[in-house]
Amino acid sequence: MAISKKLEIIYHNGQPDGIRSLRKHLSTMTTYIIPRTLLSEAKGLTGVIRPGIYYLINEDTQNNIAQIYIGQTRNGITRLDDHNRSKDFWNKAILFLADKKTFSLDIISGLEEYAIIKARESKRYKVENTVNPKYEIDEYDLASIEEIYEEIKFIMATQGYKLDNSEESINSAAVLHTTRNGIKGLGVYAGDRFDVLEGSEINLSKEVNLPKYNKMRKELLTSGGIVSDGEKHILTVTLSFKTPSGASDFVLGGSTNGWIEWKNTDGVTLNDLYRKG
Numbered sequence: 001m002a003i004s005k006k007l008e009i010i011y012h013n014g015q016p017d018g019i020r021s022l023r024k025h026l027s028t029m030t031t032y033i034i035p036r037t038l039l040s041e042a043k044g045l046t047g048v049i050r051p052g053i054y055y056l057i058n059e060d061t062q063n064n065i066a067q068i069y070i071g072q073t074r075n076g077i078t079r080l081d082d083h084n085r086s087k088d089f090w091n092k093a094i095l096f097l098a099d100k101k102t103f104s105l106d107i108i109s110g111l112e113e114y115a116i117i118k119a120r121e122s123k124r125y126k127v128e129n130t131v132n133p134k135y136e137i138d139e140y141d142l143a144s145i146e147e148i149y150e151e152i153k154f155i156m157a158t159q160g161y162k163l164d165n166s167e168e169s170i171n172s173a174a175v176l177h178t179t180r181n182g183i184k185g186l187g188v189y190a191g192d193r194f195d196v197l198e199g200s201e202i203n204l205s206k207e208v209n210l211p212k213y214n215k216m217r218k219e220l221l222t223s224g225g226i227v228s229d230g231e232k233h234i235l236t237v238t239l240s241f242k243t244p245s246g247a248s249d250f251v252l253g254g255s256t257n258g259w260i261e262w263k264n265t266d267g268v269t270l271n272d273l274y275r276k277g
Contacts, residue, residue: 029098049076052097056090069128072112110137110145126223176262185251193240194247200235206253213250
């Protein structure tokens, strides 16, 4: 039986997409979710100058992370002032802060490196960190770092941000495919979303009927999320969509019915797998 978890959330300006702070029951770590436009306002909160690590993220049109940068801070939110001046890509900051007893310098240095490694392994988004932290995680600190990271991963998931490795979380038997005009896309249906997997081919010769997906394609081409391989264009990250049709539209172009386009290895459509029986 799964263990229940309690999470307390404060909406500081009364808006669901405004400044929020979150804390798991009995945890010493507080999470602050801060839209970039509200950075100055967030400085008035108590607790935001404590040490920890932070994520700067850029959300795409599907509210998924498209780009991410991970850093450490010894003085909380004030560290973001430098990034506000020097980094243009991000639109939201997520800080994980605790007291100095919980987040010693060794812990936050190791946690920063561990989080960067996990972000790169996930293959879900472009990681903007260009320099690897020069820190060797002590074996005695590793257990604490892994435990803290699991809490971070859980809290991020509650906000719709996946940090897990997209390949490790997939059962190969559940992988679906769509093929049309020589284009092969791969995906997994999770009920509340449809993931288009890394390695899928994208038909850029045909625009999508919905402009937001064409914009998303262009952004991925610029960031390296879609790369050229001869005459083909290959997705190098895993993308999440709210519907199977949105996923197939993005892959194939035009307007499609994802419930019919996506099929398993036996040729059975997603519609027959989940809507009939």
